[in-house]
Amino acid sequence: MLLLFLLCLAFAPPVVSPEYTRPPPRPVIFRQFKGPESAPQQVHISLAGKDYMRVSWITEEKSQSVVEYGKAAGQYSASATGEDSMSYRYFFYTSGEIHHVKIGPLDPSTTYYYRCSGGGPEFTFRTPPSAFPIEFAVAGDLGQTEWTESTLAHVGSRDYDVFLLPGDLSYADTQQPLWDSFGQLVEPYASARPWMVTEGNHEIETFPIIYPQGFTAYNARWLMPYQESNSQSNLYYSFDVAGAHILMLGSYTDFDADSDQYAWLLADLATVDRSKTPWLFALIHAPWYNTNSAHKGEGETMRVAMENILYNARVDVVFAGHVHAYERFTRVYDNKADQCGPIHVTIGDGGNREGLAMTFESPTPSISMFREPSFGHGRLRVLNNTHAHWLWHRNNDTNSVTADEIWLESLISSTHCNDFATLSKSTNDEL
Ligand SMILES: [Fe+2]
Numbered sequence: 001m002l003l004l005f006l007l008c009l010a011f012a013p014p015v016v017s018p019e020y021t022r023p024p025p026r027p028v029i030f031r032q033f034k035g036p037e038s039a040p041q042q043v044h045i046s047l048a049g050k051d052y053m054r055v056s057w058i059t060e061e062k063s064q065s066v067v068e069y070g071k072a073a074g075q076y077s078a079s080a081t082g083e084d085s086m087s088y089r090y091f092f093y094t095s096g097e098i099h100h101v102k103i104g105p106l107d108p109s110t111t112y113y114y115r116c117s118g119g120g121p122e123f124t125f126r127t128p129p130s131a132f133p134i135e136f137a138v139a140g141d142l143g144q145t146e147w148t149e150s151t152l153a154h155v156g157s158r159d160y161d162v163f164l165l166p167g168d169l170s171y172a173d174t175q176q177p178l179w180d181s182f183g184q185l186v187e188p189y190a191s192a193r194p195w196m197v198t199e200g201n202h203e204i205e206t207f208p209i210i211y212p213q214g215f216t217a218y219n220a221r222w223l224m225p226y227q228e229s230n231s232q233s234n235l236y237y238s239f240d241v242a243g244a245h246i247l248m249l250g251s252y253t254d255f256d257a258d259s260d261q262y263a264w265l266l267a268d269l270a271t272v273d274r275s276k277t278p279w280l281f282a283l284i285h286a287p288w289y290n291t292n293s294a295h296k297g298e299g300e301t302m303r304v305a306m307e308n309i310l311y312n313a314r315v316d317v318v319f320a321g322h323v324h325a326y327e328r329f330t331r332v333y334d335n336k337a338d339q340c341g342p343i344h345v346t347i348g349d350g351g352n353r354e355g356l357a358m359t360f361e362s363p364t365p366s367i368s369m370f371r372e373p374s375f376g377h378g379r380l381r382v383l384n385n386t387h388a389h390w391l392w393h394r395n396n397d398t399n400s401v402t403a404d405e406i407w408l409e410s411l412i413s414s415t416h417c418n419d420f421a422t423l424s425k426s427t428n429d430e431l
Contacts, residue, residue, distance in 0.1 A: 023375070025355035026146035030177075031184035037061040040116035041096075042183025042221075044190035045125055046197075047162070047239050049228035052104035053127065053194065056223060057116045058096040058183065059085070065099040069114035073122065076115070078103070088220045090211070093176040100223050123191045128161040132384050134242040135159070137193075138345075139377035140166040140285070140321025141200065143352025144182050147375050147395065151351045154393060154400035155377050156189055162241055163193055166321040167200025167251065167285030171352050172217065174205050179217050197222055198248040199235050200285040200321055214252075224248065229268065236261050238268050244382060245277040247315070251285040251322075255302050265306065269313045274412045278385040280315045282342070287320035289329050289344040291368045294357035295322050307333065311341055314411040317380070317390075321348035324357045325373040326392050328404060332367050340417035343408065351375045351395070370404045386413040 033041045037060035048054035055067045065085050068076035082101030087094055099116065106112065108130035115122050128134060137160040142148050155163065170182030186195070199218055206214035219234045226237035235250035247268070255261050272280065288303035290296060299320065310318065311333045323346050333341035349356075356373040364371070375395040382388040392404040411417045 023147075025353055026351075028178075028353050029144050029146060029149060029181070029185060031144075031181045033060075033180065033184060035120075038063055038117070038119070040099075040120045041187070042180065043116060043123055043187050044183070044222075045192075045194050046224060047128070047194045047241060048102050048104075048225045050240065051106050051108075052102050052228075053106060053125070054100055054102050054223065054225070055114065055116060056098070056100045056221070058098050058180070058221075059117055060096050062097050063099075063117040065101050066118055067101045067103050067114055067116055068118070069103055069112050071110065071112060073113045073124075076113070080104075086220065088216055090174070090176050090205070090216055095176065095217070095220065096180070098220050125192050125194075126161075128194070128241050130242065132242055132382050134161050134244065134382050136162050136164050136380040136382075137377060138164045138166070138319055138347055138380060139350040140319075141168040141324055141348035141352050142186075142350035143168070143171040143354075144178065144185050145351055145353050147351030148185065149351075150395050150398065151349075151375060151377050152186065152189055154395060157400065158379075160193065160379065163189065163195045164246070164283060164319065165195060165197040166283040166319050166347065167198050168202045168321055168348070168350075168352065169197060169200070169218070169222070171202050171354075172205075173202060174207075176217060179221060183221065196239065196246070196248065197224065198283050198285065199250060199252055201252060204252055231264050231268075232260050236264065240277055242382065243277050243385060244279040244281060245272050247280070247282040247310075249282055249284045249306070251299065251302055256305050262305065265309055269309065272313070274314075278410050278412050279382055279388065280313060280411075281380075282310055282315050282318045284318065284320050286322045287327075287344065287346045288318065289332060289367070290320075290323055290346060291327065291361045291365055291371060292323045292325055292346075292357045292373075293359045293361060294324065298322070311338075314340065314417055315342040316388075316408065316411050318342045318344045319378075320344065320346050322346075323348045324352065324354060325349060325360075325371065326376060326378075326394075326404070327360075327371040328369050328390075328392070328406070329367050330369050335367075337367055339414070340411060345378065345390070347378050347392070349374065349376045372403060374403070376400070376403070386410050
């Protein structure tokens with residue numbers, strides 16, 4: 001009887017919604033740049049401190065690190081010059097010249113036209129608003145497959161202000177030309193709206209003795225505003241946008257109580273003024289809460305080290321990636337439902353080559369409110385100081401279908417959790 005039971009468990013079908021047939025992985029897309037060696041390619045932008053944007057791009061040959069920009073097409077009333085470009089080596093691969101230039105001050109909610117290295121095609125972006133409403137598009141574990149292309153098309157089909165990516169970008173996995181291909185694939189989106197990313201395990205790319213620290217390509221290509229947020233490392237930082245403060249935490253760098261990241265997190269939170277940024281969000285890669293059998297427990301050490309800090313700071317939502325599925329938890333702290341804890345959302349469903357994480361544990365734990373192994377992306381629309389709307393869109397092949405949605409009330413506006421004075425004190429006590 002016991003054997004029969006174990007056999008049933010071993011061959012139990014995955015727990016999935018019955019009305020939707022799960023698609024298999026789709027092939028990797030490889031995009032090769034066809035332009036001249038002097039032409040800018042892989043253009044992407046990121047927020048770089050209040051009213052500033054960082055423009056990043058690559059040229060095959062050395063060229064000037066200059067961005068010309070203005071509010072009308074073809075009319076560049078301003079320009080900014082950055083430090084000289086750099087390239088990196090990874091075994092026998094040598095990257096192109098990587099440029100990072102900060103431009104600004106820029107006006108909010110304004111469309112700018114720009115070009116890089118003194119020529120090439122014109123790009124355009126819109127700055128985020130200075131106040132609510134603001135809309136974030138969120139998807140992790142993107143990769144570069146035909147499913148990624150589908151997700152990006154859905155992201156681009158409806159307007160948004162900022163893209164948030166909780167780790168695992170290119171899935172190059174040491175094959176450096178795939179970083180270039182990824183840069184080509186995302187350029188139409190990442191050159192038009194700021195892409196704010198944190199690292200996943202696929203960014204590590206360590207090799208004993210030669211590349212012991214890892215993140216060579218990631219740090220060179222995807223420079224984030226860590227210096228602007230007083231962080232010592234590109235692997236963790238924070239930024240403000242509209243009325244939100246966003247913590248981009250590093251799952252693959254030290255996070256224990258003696259670490260630089262831990263000290264930085266406490267110092268960063270001590271500077272947060274919730275009257276100016278009433279919403280507080282965090283991104284990590286390996287989820288702290290996960291009822292999928294994939295990557296079970298991998299975020300546990302970080303949860304134990306840092307969960308009380310985020311809880312005391314009244315973080316509203318924690319977004320994670322890593323698990324290739326969607327899952328939304330209730331407000332939770334220390335493995336129990338808690339009305340003052342963050343909502344945890346796993347959104348590692350961008351569409352990478354590894355495919356979906358199909359199996360969830362059964363029965364469903366009471367803290368897990370919605371879970372589904374499908375590719376897709378999320379939308380967080382913060383309407384005002386108190387209310388936000390979260391939507392999860394499933395990729396039904398070429399269609400984007402709303403599969404989950406919830407209204408959120410900011411913790412700081414909650415009558416149960418707005419112990420702001422106590423909160424400031426407890427955060428300072430940690431310091
Ligand atoms: Fe991952």
